[in-house]
Amino acid sequence: MNNEQIILLVEDSDADAELTAMAFQEARIGNPILRMRNGLAALDYLFAQGDHAGRDVTDMPAVVLLDLNLPLLPGLEVLRAIRGDARIRHLPVIILTSSNEDRDRLEAYDHFANSYVQKPVDYDQFVQASRQLGLYWLVLNRPAPRRDV
Amino acid sequence: MNADNANAVLPSTRPPIVVAEGAQDVATATFGREGELLLANHAWQVLMQRSGVGPASMSNLLSPHLARAWAGEEVNTRLQLTDRQGVGCDYQIAIEGLQDREGRVIALLLNCRVVRDMPRLDNREQLLQARLETVTRELDDLCYSISHDLRAPLRAIDGFSGMLERRAAERLDDEDKRLLGVVRDSGRTVCRLIDKLLLLSRITNQPMAPATTDMTSLVRDAWLDVGGEFGGEFEVDALPSVWCDRPLLKQLWLQLLTNAIKYQQPGRNAHITIRGRREASECLYEVYDNGVGFDPRYAAKLFKVFQRLHGPDEFPGDGIGLAIVARIVSRHGGRVWAQGERGQGATFGFALPQEALFPAPGEVYPPALSGH
Numbered sequence: 098m099n100n101e102q103i104i105l106l107v108e109d110s111d112a113d114a115e116l117t118a119m120a121f122q123e124a125r126i127g128n129p130i131l132r133m134r135n136g137l138a139a140l141d142y143l144f145a146q147g148d149h150a151g152r153d154v155t156d157m158p159a160v161v162l163l164d165l166n167l168p169l170l171p172g173l174e175v176l177r178a179i180r181g182d183a184r185i186r187h188l189p190v191i192i193l194t195s196s197n198e199d200r201d202r203l204e205a206y207d208h209f210a211n212s213y214v215q216k217p218v219d220y221d222q223f224v225q226a227s228r229q230l231g232l233y234w235l236v237l238n239r240p241a242p243r244r245d246v
Numbered sequence: 247m248n249a250d251n252a253n254a255v256l257p258s259t260r261p262p263i264v265v266a267e268g269a270q271d272v273a274t275a276t277f278g279r280e281g282e283l284l285l286a287n288h289a290w291q292v293l294m295q296r297s298g299v300g301p302a303s304m305s306n307l308l309s310p311h312l313a314r315a316w317a318g319e320e321v322n323t324r325l326q327l328t329d330r331q332g333v334g335c336d337y338q339i340a341i342e343g344l345q346d347r348e349g350r351v352i353a354l355l356l357n358c359r360v361v362r363d364m365p366r367l368d369n370r371e372q373l374l375q376a377r378l379e380t381v382t383r384e385l386d387d388l389c390y391s392i393s394h395d396l397r398a399p400l401r402a403i404d405g406f407s408g409m410l411e412r413r414a415a416e417r418l419d420d421e422d423k424r425l426l427g428v429v430r431d432s433g434r435t436v437c438r439l440i441d442k443l444l445l446l447s448r449i450t451n452q453p454m455a456p457a458t459t460d461m462t463s464l465v466r467d468a469w470l471d472v473g474g475e476f477g478g479e480f481e482v483d484a485l486p487s488v489w490c491d492r493p494l495l496k497q498l499w500l501q502l503l504t505n506a507i508k509y510q511q512p513g514r515n516a517h518i519t520i521r522g523r524r525e526a527s528e529c530l531y532e533v534y535d536n537g538v539g540f541d542p543r544y545a546a547k548l549f550k551v552f553q554r555l556h557g558p559d560e561f562p563g564d565g566i567g568l569a570i571v572a573r574i575v576s577r578h579g580g581r582v583w584a585q586g587e588r589g590q591g592a593t594f595g596f597a598l599p600q601e602a603l604f605p606a607p608g609e610v611y612p613p614a615l616s617g618h
Contacts, residue, residue: 112402119409137313166394169313195397198390218397218437220405 102159104235106132107139107175108193109167113216116223117162117193124228128159128235136170139163140178143185154184155243160234163210165194165201176208187241189234273358276344277312284353293358297327297335308339308356315341315354324361328380336361382451389447396440403433435564442566445497446551449573454491456578461485461531464492465520468499476507478516485522488529488598490578498574501567502533502594509537511589524600528580532595539586548584571596 104121108114114132121130133139139161141147145154161179165172172192180186191212192205205213214230217223273290275283294304311321321341328335338359343351407429411418418426462485473480503518510516514536522531540548549572551565568584575582575596586592 110398112406113398116401116405119405137317140317169310170317171310174310174314195394195401196390198393216397216401218401218404219434220401220408223401223405 101128102157102235103129103131105139105142105158105161106130107136107161107167107172108132108164109134110164113164116220117227120220120224120227121231123224124231126227126231126235128231131158134168136167136172136175138169139175140170143179143188144182157185157188159189159240161188161190162193163190165192165196165205173204173208176205176210180209189238189240191230191234271359275356275358277308277354277356279316279353281309281312290358293337308341311339311341312354315343316351318343318351325358326383328384385447386451389444392440393444397437400433400437400440404430407433439564439566442564442570446566446570446573449494449497449570450577452494454494454577456489456491458487459490459492459495460487461495461522461529464496465499465503468496468503472500472504472507476516476518478510478518480518482520483522485520485531486524486529488600490598494574494577498571498596501571505567505594506533506535506537506592509535509539509592511536511538511591525597527600528597529600530595530597532593534591534593536591539588539590539592540584541588542586545584545586549582568594 104126106114106117108117118130118132121128131142133142138148142149142152143154143157143161145152163172163175167175172194176190176192179188179190189211191214192201192210193214193216194201195216197215202213212234214226217226271289272287273293274287275290276285278284307325311323315321320343321339323339323341325337325339326335327337338361340357342355344353344355346352407426411423411426411430414422462482465482465485469480469482506518507516517534517536519534520531521534522529524530549568551569571594572582575598578598580596580598582594582596584592584594
């Protein structure tokens with residue numbers, strides 16, 4: 098497991114972002130968490146543009162934790178942009194949201210989300226879920242190799 | 247539009263200039279970086295007046311799409327607006343970026359065409375029908391935002407008080423910890439209630455797709471979900487098949503079976519039996535249990551939302567399960583009942599009409615709510 102690779106958290110709520118960071122910390126996941134407050138900022142980071150111009154595009158996060166309700170650009174649009182670009186389309190994207198609505202789940206998988214997780218309201222369950230997510234996506238899962246495009 | 251034109255027509259001053267030309271049925275507007283309206287034609291003004299949407303809220307409505315267009319994408323989308331009478335109307339919206347000589351997007355051009363016009367409301371009935379459709383859609387949206395937005399602060403309440411509990415563990419005495427526990431439990435209760443109310447709302451509003459359904463297999467299917475830990479005897483007679491929406495009826499059986507399992511009499515060997523029969527023009531189904539029963543004077547209260555006959559210390563619950571049962575049965579044009587005595591077990595029953603009182607699969611029911 099590469100402890101250096103970042104986890105990209107796209108989350109507009111400060112409280113939720115802090116809780117997620119704490120839950121990952123309690124679950125002993127050491128990877129640094131980089132947080133973006135909206136969909137456009139997330140895409141700027143991933144495509145190394147705007148504030149992140151000059152960043153190495155091939156240096157990808159280990160995983161993206163993506164909220165659905167985001168200002169400026171909704172989560173599904175972020176996901177669509179990721180899947181539409183050959184350089185980053187294999188990036189594991191986990192939808193991490195409050196919603197358990199059928200239409201959200203369906204749309205997320207229609208847009209090729211790797212996984213859909215409803216954020217538990219119970220913090221202890223949230224820590225438990227974070228531990229399982231970390232174990233699966235950062236340890237067990239073998240990501241696609243880098244591809245030069 | 248090429249770069250020269252764009253530079254020529256973009257004014258730097260406000261308010262917007264209205265250009266009274268171009269296609270009358272296409273509302274056209276140009277937006278600047280801050281979402282401000284730069285330029286609009288007459289049709290756009292008519293649209294604004296008709297929809298009753300102010301420029302600021304219009305720009306809010308469109309902001310995710312405008313953001314995509316600023317990112318260089320050509321956007322095609324649909325938008326629904328409600329007019330001053332509360333009637334909805336659908337628009338097809340196309341947004342493209344206007345570029346300067348260097349290829350930078352400096353403004354956005356938005357074209358808006360009516361797809362489904364506000365109905366011509368010749369009589370009061372049509373107006374009410376159109377309003378009902380709009381209100382139903384709004385209710386749907388409200389439930390959706392509740393499911394998203396109400397959970398986040400609840401998660402914060404539970405998370406941060408849990409965090410405090412852990413960090414301050416050594417400084418807090420038992421009473422302090424109990425108080426924090428009450429905070430966390432209350433947050434979780436609210437969350438459970440939200441989930442149940444959303445379920446109730448979905449059950450009330452989702453379109454039905456009825457078909458002839460094998461009730462015996464449906465009951466066994468539901469039992470697999472909830473009966474796993476039940477230590478008593480469970481028995482299902484051969485039940486008559488009936489014309490119904492299978493997912494809704496599965497939900498109904500889940501609620502009835504969960505109840506029968508929950509209200510067991512301590513120290514008695516629990517027994518649950520499901521029986522069914524055809525009678526006159528109806529199919530009748532009953533769930534018998536030998537649990538704690540209830541005071542028959544309150545039988546009518548059982549099917550109302552949030553009504554409970556037992557305290558949360560006796561049996562946990564929130565008083566929504568039987569309301570869900572009643573709602574599902576009423577959508578099928580049927581009826582529900584409950585019989586019981588304190589300590590003598592309970593019988594919950596429902597009857598559905600044998601003949602279809604509602605449309606075939608594919609059709610939306612009830613027809614008044616066919617706006618989706």
